[in-house]
Amino acid sequence: MKARQVQRVVTRLDPWSMLRISLLFAFCVWMIIVVAGVILWQGAVVTGSIDKIEDFLAQLLAESSFTIDGIKVFQGASVAGFVLFVGGALFAVVTSVLFNLIAGVFGGLRFTVVELETAQVAPGQRS
Secondary structure (H helix, E strand, O other): OOEEEEEEEEOOOOHHHHHHHHHHHHHHHHHHHHHHHHHHHHHHHHHOHHHHHHHHHHHHOOOOOOOOOHHHHHHHHHHHHHHHHHHHHHHHHHHHHHHHHHHHHHOOEEEEEEEEOOOOOOOOOOO
């Protein structure tokens, strides 16, 4: 196979495509973090770490008892994750619009790639 170096220039990013891709990416990251958080929380409950943290915080704050409500922690984390989810998607769209404006002035993003020649000689023929 032969290879050749070619230069490519990216001069425009479609904001609609950036929105779709960033929403999908942000949703996947959000789901991974939520599932990991639930698993870690359950592990901490099973090992008794949450009880130890609650006792430590009660002593630190000079309270008779201190409890951490797992449901409220999960709800708060979910809301914060959703805000970051929407904010990240909007940031990607704004960034693509800014890229388009800057690329119009400076000519885009130029990079070099190696293209492999995929044309092959048919069996029985020689080049």
